[in-house]
Amino acid sequence: MKLGRSFLYLSAGLTALYMLLPVIVVVATSFGGTAAYEFPPKSLSLTWFAALFNTEIFTTSLLHVSLPLAVGVAVASTVVGLFAALGMARLRGRVADIVALLFSAPLIFPQVLLGVALFLFYARLNVALNIVSLALAHILIATPYVIRSVTAGLSGIDDRLAQAAQNLGASPIQAFCFVTLPLLKSGILSGAVFAFIVSFSDINLAIFLSAAGNTTLPMQIMAQMQYVSDPTIAAAASAQIVVVSLLVILAQRLSGKVRA
Amino acid sequence: MKGGRGSLLSVLPYALIAGALLVIPALGVLQLSFQDPATAGFTLANYARILDSYYLSIILRTVKLALLATMVELAIAFPLAYVLARAAPGPKRILTLCVMIPLMTSVVVKSLGWYILMTDDGLLSLVAQSLGVHDASLSGSTFAVVVALVEFGLPFMVLSLATAIEKIPRNLEEAALNLHASPVFVFWHVVLPLSRSGILSGFLLCFGVSASAYVIPAMLGGTKVKMAAQVVYEDVLVAFNWPGAAAVSMVLLIALSLILYISLLAGRTKNEARS
Numbered sequence: 001m002k003l004g005r006s007f008l009y010l011s012a013g014l015t016a017l018y019m020l021l022p023v024i025v026v027v028a029t030s031f032g033g034t035a036a037y038e039f040p041p042k043s044l045s046l047t048w049f050a051a052l053f054n055t056e057i058f059t060t061s062l063l064h065v066s067l068p069l070a071v072g073v074a075v076a077s078t079v080v081g082l083f084a085a086l087g088m089a090r091l092r093g094r095v096a097d098i099v100a101l102l103f104s105a106p107l108i109f110p111q112v113l114l115g116v117a118l119f120l121f122y123a124r125l126n127v128a129l130n131i132v133s134l135a136l137a138h139i140l141i142a143t144p145y146v147i148r149s150v151t152a153g154l155s156g157i158d159d160r161l162a163q164a165a166q167n168l169g170a171s172p173i174q175a176f177c178f179v180t181l182p183l184l185k186s187g188i189l190s191g192a193v194f195a196f197i198v199s200f201s202d203i204n205l206a207i208f209l210s211a212a213g214n215t216t217l218p219m220q221i222m223a224q225m226q227y228v229s230d231p232t233i234a235a236a237a238s239a240q241i242v243v244v245s246l247l248v249i250l251a252q253r254l255s256g257k258v259r260a
Numbered sequence: 261m262k263g264g265r266g267s268l269l270s271v272l273p274y275a276l277i278a279g280a281l282l283v284i285p286a287l288g289v290l291q292l293s294f295q296d297p298a299t300a301g302f303t304l305a306n307y308a309r310i311l312d313s314y315y316l317s318i319i320l321r322t323v324k325l326a327l328l329a330t331m332v333e334l335a336i337a338f339p340l341a342y343v344l345a346r347a348a349p350g351p352k353r354i355l356t357l358c359v360m361i362p363l364m365t366s367v368v369v370k371s372l373g374w375y376i377l378m379t380d381d382g383l384l385s386l387v388a389q390s391l392g393v394h395d396a397s398l399s400g401s402t403f404a405v406v407v408a409l410v411e412f413g414l415p416f417m418v419l420s421l422a423t424a425i426e427k428i429p430r431n432l433e434e435a436a437l438n439l440h441a442s443p444v445f446v447f448w449h450v451v452l453p454l455s456r457s458g459i460l461s462g463f464l465l466c467f468g469v470s471a472s473a474y475v476i477p478a479m480l481g482g483t484k485v486k487m488a489a490q491v492v493y494e495d496v497l498v499a500f501n502w503p504g505a506a507a508v509s510m511v512l513l514i515a516l517s518l519i520l521y522i523s524l525l526a527g528r529t530k531n532e533a534r535s
Contacts, residue, residue, distance in 0.1 A: 008343065012342070016355070019362045019411060020358060020361070022371070103275075117282075120288060237369040
């Protein structure tokens with residue numbers, strides 16, 4: 001019995017380690033002291049982070065492409081997703097089934113094939129690829145995350161609260177803004193955080209849809225990796241990991257509040 | 261029904277986005293796959309091209325590697341999923357982070373991690389050489405691609421399984437244990453059958469993401485271990501053979517939908533047989 005337990009925990013721990021290994025390797029390598037990839041690093045330094053902030057292609061990709069893109073996508077997806085979730089909660093019957101299927105399709109459809117389909121779609125319409133065409137594609141794949149977390153938030157809210165507000169003389173819009181919306185706040189925010197991350201980490205759509213001049217950070221990392229072995233690339237990848245990790249922790253705190 | 265029109269209006273923006281950017285482009289791919297690259301007339305040549313041994317071998321490899329990765333994930337994800345599902349709130353938060361951070365990190369970043377471990381003097385290459393399993397660099401090997409594919413799918417698998425295991429009432433396991441069933445027996449006859457929905461959704465998710473993987477084989481597979489998404493990429497952006505790319509995309513999509521359909525059917529008949 002005891003042996004079984006320790007075997008269970010040991011194998012669970014090994015799987016967790018396997019999952020975290022590439023992330024650990026990237027972060028450790030970016031703190032290395034030599035000019036080549038070195039894992040485990042024999043000496044530690046901050047050289048590659050200094051180099052990262054002096055390398056224009058990376059700073060541009062991070063500060064002028066990926067971050068503003070992800071912020072825009074998060075805002076747009078949150079608005080679109082909030083309305084979609086509120087509408088879906090009230091739909092019934094066949095229409096509800098069709099809408100649910102349509103809204104989960106962007107999650108199921110293989111992303112690389114979606115990227116190809118959109119590339120060909122834009123090309124045949126003679127739409128030039130720019131940051132907006134990429135942003136639209138990101139909104140497509142990020143909104144289902146908002147819908148999911150708002151729907152989860154809605155299920156925890158008693159309908160009678162908004163009803164009570166209306167009985168006390170509030171208009172439906174007032175009841176929504178002052179009762180439902182504040183109760184949904186953490187669901188909406190954690191949806192927004194996930195939408196941000198989906199855009200910030202995307203590569204499968206960006207491969208086909210990013211145009212010259214707006215290379216996202218993951219695209220830049222992939223392009224540079226094919227030319228050189230430079231720990232500055234690992235530092236750029238670490239920046240990706242830090243942003244994602246902080247936001248995942250934030251989302252967990254937000255959704256923790258929903259449950260409590 | 262109160263607010264029927266309001267609800268439709270409220271789902272409309274995303275319905276338009278999904279229609280314009282998913283449904284129409286997907287139909288466009290279908291139409292393009294039957295189009296002659298030169299004359300734009302109807303043709304089946306784009307599909308016939310895939311029967312060439314070069315493309316067939318890549319598609320077969322894609323299915324084989326995706327299946328292998330998914331099976332490995334299923335086996336090694338179970339203990340972690342079980343511990344995660346049954347953990348106390350504190351440890352559960354930490355374990356969830358351990359799953360969510362790799363899940364949300366860009367696949368490019370994770371491939372860089374594997375690349376560092378598997379280049380000529382990477383740690384895993386050196387270990388493999390000293391064990392005598394592999395003579396040189398691991399990069400460009402099937403092993404490298406599978407290791408990275410498994411890691412990529414693991415978070416999906418762990419979350420799918422954990423969601424299913426959480427729904428199994430704990431007293432079922434305790435009852436079996438009280439009746440002197442061994443933990444192994446409880447696993448095979450209680451936990452495993454009752455987590456079937458999680459196994460099914462995990463299998464479908466992981467097979468889907470592995471079979472359509474581009475970045476991992478492109479960054480770790482070298483010239484030898486090519487997968488189907490790379491053919492699509494090369495057709496679109498290198499050879500400018502768009503109808504060819506459309507046909508390969510359709511074959512992949514149809515294969516994935518078939519597997520989805522068969523698994524859902526298999527899941528259903530088993531459920532019905534049980535009830």
